[in-house]
Every structure is written in C-alpha cells, then in structure tokens.
Amino acid sequence: MRRRTLLGGALAAPVLAGCSGGGDGADGGGGTTLSYGMWDPAQAPGMREIIAAFERRHPRISVRIALTPWASYWTTLKTSMRGGTAPDVFWMNAVNFQLYAAGGVLEPLSGHIAADATPMGRHPDSLVRLYAHHGTQYGIPKDFDTIGLWYNKALFDKAGIKYPDADWTWDDVRAAAAELTDPQRRVHGFAAEMDRQTKIYPAVCGAGGHILKDGRSGFADERSIEGLRFLTDMIDRGWSPPQSAMVESVGRVRYWSEKVAMNYDLSAMAGQMYAVPALRDHGGIAVLPKGRRRATIIHGLANVISAKSRKKEAAWKLVHFMAGREAAQIQAKAGVTISSHEGTQDAWLASMPEFDLKHFIDMQKYAVPYPSSENTAVWENLQYPLLGAAFSGKGGIESAARTLGEHMDRALKEERAS
Known part of the structure; x- marks a missing residue:
C-alpha cells in the first residue's frame, strides 16, 4: 500500500531525543523509561506535573519528554518509525491520524480499554470517534478546542x-x-x-x-x-x-x-x-x-502508542493514566488547553477569569468534528x-x-x- 510506503520507506535519520530503544525496555536499575513525544513547549510544564503524578503511582516507570518543534515534528516522526526509534507514547492530531492508523504504526488500544475500563465515556464522543479507525480505537483524547x-x-x-x-x-x-x-x-x-x-x-x-x-x-x-x-x-x-x-x-x-x-x-x-x-x-x-x-x-489531541515500542505494557499504563480525571485536572490547572475529561474544566476557566472562556465549552453541543x-x-x-x-x-x-x-x-x- 502506498500509505505504508510513506511511513515505512523513509530513510533513517536522527530523531527525537529520549526515544525508545534497548532490547527489553528495561533500564539497568530494573525500571522502565518511556519516551513521550510532544510539540508544544507551552504545555511542557503541565505535562511534567502529570508525569510526576504518574511516576508516584508507578515508581518503577519513569518518563522522559521528547519535545520536538511543530515545524519538524511530523517529518521527524515519520523517519523514526522505520528504525523503531519513535517515542513510546506520542501526540497525534486528526489531520495525520488515519494515515498513521492505516499504516500499521499505531498500537490498537481497544483491548486495553476494555480490560482496564478506561473512562472513554468521560471524553467527547466526537473526539473519541475521531481517533478510531475501522472500528478499532488507536488514540485517547487528552484535550479539545473549539x-x-x-x-x-x-x-x-x-x-x-x-x-x-x-x-x-x-x-x-x-x-x-x-x-x-x-x-x-x-x-x-x-x-x-x-x-x-x-x-x-x-x-x-x-x-x-x-x-x-x-x-x-x-x-x-x-x-x-x-x-x-x-x-x-x-x-x-x-x-x-x-x-x-x-x-x-x-x-x-x-x-x-x-x-x-x-x-x-x-x-x-x-x-x-x-x-x-x-x-x-x-x-x-x-x-x-x-x-x-x-x-x-x-478538535483535540490524542495520546497514541507506537506499534514498535518495546515497552507497550508501561506505555499503556501512561496512556490510561492520562485518560483519567487526575491527569485532566492537572492539565486544566496549567491553563494552556481544555482537558477533554468531563467535569475537569473549571480549573481552566479559573486560570483566566477576565475572559468568558465558558463559551468554548458550551459550544461542544453543536460542534462538528474536524474533517479527516x-x-x-x-x-x-x-x-x-x-x-x-x-x-x-x-x-x-x-x-x-x-x-x-x-x-x-x-x-x-x-x-x-x-
């Protein structure tokens, strides 16, 4: 398929700092280190707080943020797929999602979601469906914008x-x-x-x-x-x-x-x-x-897992945690974006009281998903x-x-x- 060639045929190149590697995904000390790919430096402080909360719950798993500028994020990500050096978990948007899902480079999440009762119903249904491909869920929303x-x-x-x-x-x-x-x-x-x-x-x-x-x-x-x-x-x-x-x-x-x-x-x-x-x-x-x-x-961003990650069990634990209320509240408090988890947006509203931000949340009821x-x-x-x-x-x-x-x-x- 041409789409698989687009993703799998790129020449290997230097990629995101802190990307996955190692045969069994374990560090020398017996723990696991995940890489988390993202592009927005404004969201980095909030994501670090979320990661710190996750690491307290999972002390044998550590997470390194792999921050790549938007201008080179997708090019770098494509080239990293061939060598298996893509981040274990990374941000995905609607424009690129179906290309990556069809290319077989994203880990299917439907089984994990069912086994761990991940709270998908707490996220806008239009966004959840945006990150499903042919009936299989590959991404879980982290935020949304209108x-x-x-x-x-x-x-x-x-x-x-x-x-x-x-x-x-x-x-x-x-x-x-x-x-x-x-x-x-x-x-x-x-x-x-x-x-x-x-x-x-x-x-x-x-x-x-x-x-x-x-x-x-x-x-x-x-x-x-x-x-x-x-x-x-x-x-x-x-x-x-x-x-x-x-x-x-x-x-x-x-x-x-x-x-x-x-x-x-x-x-x-x-x-x-x-x-x-x-x-x-x-x-x-x-x-x-x-x-x-x-x-x-x-529209909103989703967390996805690389199909080539050697640390999928730990990667899923991170994605599952980020889909929950605790992570969403931390993200909302940071004030950069609207958490997609229902009932956690009050902190975002309070972060900029001079603005009538509630309008953005109210518009969900008649919002049309970004076409892709x-x-x-x-x-x-x-x-x-x-x-x-x-x-x-x-x-x-x-x-x-x-x-x-x-x-x-x-x-x-x-x-x-x-």
Missing part, C-alpha cells in the same frame, strides 16, 4: 456598537465589520483569512454545508459556497484584509495588535491572548454567530492555490469552490484506490 468569536471591546465601545452575544448572526457580523472598519487608521472590522480550522471550516458548517461526507468533497455544495461567500464578501467590501496581506501578518497577529476588531480563533489561543495586556483588559469572547445553523469545529481522511493533507493543501484568488479580493469564489470540489474528489478517489 472556535469562538474574539472581539476588541475598546474598538466596539469607540464605534458605539453592542458587544456580540449568543443572538448574533452573520448579518450582525457584516454590519459590525462595516462600521468598525476605518481605512484611515488601517483598522478592519473582521479577519476573513483563508485559515481552514478557524475560518473556512466553521463558516462552511455554519451554512449547513460540509467539507467531507461519505468519502466525497462538499465544497461544490451550494451551502458550502454560501459559507465561503460569507468570508470573501467581507474581503471584497474592504471590511477584512485580503489574503495577500495576511501572508505577512495573519489575522491572529492583527487582532493582538488591535488592527482587527473581530477574529475567529481557537480556545487554545486563550493563554497567548491573556499574555497581551491590552487584550486581557478589553478582549472579549462570544460563541460563533449563527449562519443557517449554529456550528463550530471541535487517510491522507487529509493532500486535499487540504489544495485549498490554498485554488481558493487564493477569491480570498485576495479577486472574486470568483463560486467557481473556485466547485473546482476545489472536483480536485478534492479526485484526490479522495486516488486515496481509496491506494
């Missing part, structure tokens, strides 16, 4: 506009964006950039469209096009910077610098927003405004060249979306045939 509407209260106050609330619709966003845009001060009302997770996908789902359904693209669907038009219309009217300007300064940065009054963004960005004094003082959060329906995107297939990146990467002109104020979103649908269907067909 998309909300971030807005600048000071800019709204200056324009005399009421703050966004749960009654807002797309029409309200358009009206506010028009009033908030000030060409002389180079302030735009909204950032309608071509970001898949935080802009395109929530807009498409809010219009009642879809990105991927039954193995086919939904970009040619009229409701999907309606969602894309909601974004590109604001660019065409000058209420949002064009995509060409976003290359130099993305919407998130423009929001931080108070050059954009409204921006769709992740709950996971709350910590970085909180670190900006002005935003801590007058940054606001609301649920996403309603299109044809209420919708947001939900066995080779998500192939068709996702088509979006930038095919939609780029329409997101740069040149019009033509209808034909661009239909062309994207055709190319995406072709990629999905090739994926199924591989």
Whole structure:
C-alpha cells in the first residue's frame, strides 16, 4: 500500500531525543523509561506535573519528554518509525491520524480499554470517534478546542456598537465589520483569512454545508459556497484584509495588535491572548454567530502508542493514566488547553477569569468534528492555490469552490484506490 510506503520507506535519520530503544525496555536499575513525544513547549510544564503524578503511582516507570518543534515534528516522526526509534507514547492530531492508523504504526488500544475500563465515556464522543479507525480505537483524547468569536471591546465601545452575544448572526457580523472598519487608521472590522480550522471550516458548517461526507468533497455544495461567500464578501467590501496581506501578518497577529476588531480563533489561543495586556483588559469572547445553523469545529489531541515500542505494557499504563480525571485536572490547572475529561474544566476557566472562556465549552453541543481522511493533507493543501484568488479580493469564489470540489474528489478517489 502506498500509505505504508510513506511511513515505512523513509530513510533513517536522527530523531527525537529520549526515544525508545534497548532490547527489553528495561533500564539497568530494573525500571522502565518511556519516551513521550510532544510539540508544544507551552504545555511542557503541565505535562511534567502529570508525569510526576504518574511516576508516584508507578515508581518503577519513569518518563522522559521528547519535545520536538511543530515545524519538524511530523517529518521527524515519520523517519523514526522505520528504525523503531519513535517515542513510546506520542501526540497525534486528526489531520495525520488515519494515515498513521492505516499504516500499521499505531498500537490498537481497544483491548486495553476494555480490560482496564478506561473512562472513554468521560471524553467527547466526537473526539473519541475521531481517533478510531475501522472500528478499532488507536488514540485517547487528552484535550479539545473549539472556535469562538474574539472581539476588541475598546474598538466596539469607540464605534458605539453592542458587544456580540449568543443572538448574533452573520448579518450582525457584516454590519459590525462595516462600521468598525476605518481605512484611515488601517483598522478592519473582521479577519476573513483563508485559515481552514478557524475560518473556512466553521463558516462552511455554519451554512449547513460540509467539507467531507461519505468519502466525497462538499465544497461544490451550494451551502458550502454560501459559507465561503460569507468570508470573501467581507474581503471584497474592504471590511477584512485580503489574503495577500495576511501572508505577512495573519489575522491572529492583527487582532493582538488591535488592527482587527473581530477574529475567529481557537480556545487554545486563550493563554497567548491573556499574555497581551491590552487584550486581557478589553478582549472579549462570544460563541460563533449563527449562519443557517449554529456550528463550530471541535478538535483535540490524542495520546497514541507506537506499534514498535518495546515497552507497550508501561506505555499503556501512561496512556490510561492520562485518560483519567487526575491527569485532566492537572492539565486544566496549567491553563494552556481544555482537558477533554468531563467535569475537569473549571480549573481552566479559573486560570483566566477576565475572559468568558465558558463559551468554548458550551459550544461542544453543536460542534462538528474536524474533517479527516487517510491522507487529509493532500486535499487540504489544495485549498490554498485554488481558493487564493477569491480570498485576495479577486472574486470568483463560486467557481473556485466547485473546482476545489472536483480536485478534492479526485484526490479522495486516488486515496481509496491506494
């Protein structure tokens, strides 16, 4: 299979520090040392606390964090698989999950979950299903994020506009964006950039469209096009910077610098927003405004075990512990991300009391899982060249979306045939 070749045929290369090795997985002192692969340094302090709690419960198992920057994480992980030097336990996301599961490099967890009564029901079902492949569970969620509407209260106050609330619709966003845009001060009302997770996908789902359904693209669907038009219309009217300007300064940065009054963004960005004094003082959060329906995107990371690990018993103990309440509470208290374990989010909410963070948790009830297939990146990467002109104020979103649908269907067909 081509997917197995992609993962198994890479040349061996230097890999993550602290990766697994050794014949029986035992250290000289009779204990076991696991490697734990992750990419986010902001989460490292919280993960160290979780690991310390785990090691107190399992004194014969120690865990070393293998921290690799996001920019090289997946390349490094692929090359490490061939030589069996991948971390014993590592982070997985939805974009790459099915590729790795289909490639046979992840340890099946369904049997372990059943034997140890791992509390899967305490995690959002949409995320649990996101990390299952052909009926087998390969990953257990550790956190989740949803998309909300971030807005600048000071800019709204200056324009005399009421703050966004749960009654807002797309029409309200358009009206506010028009009033908030000030060409002389180079302030735009909204950032309608071509970001898949935080802009395109929530807009498409809010219009009642879809990105991927039954193995086919939904970009040619009229409701999907309606969602894309909601974004590109604001660019065409000058209420949002064009995509060409976003290359130099993305919407998130423009929001931080108070050059954009409204921006769709992740709950996971709350910590970085909180670190900006002005935003801590007058940054606001609301649920996403309603299109044809209420919708947001939900995604989250999962812990998985390498199928080539020589320490699978110990690795499972770590993954099982991280799926429980104690680990989730530690993670929530760290304030970087929302723990996916039900009933443990209060510590995250309390970590940034100035922000209305509860909106991100409340949106779970109508959140749509992040779309993925066995080779998500192939068709996702088509979006930038095919939609780029329409997101740069040149019009033509209808034909661009239909062309994207055709190319995406072709990629999905090739994926199924591989």
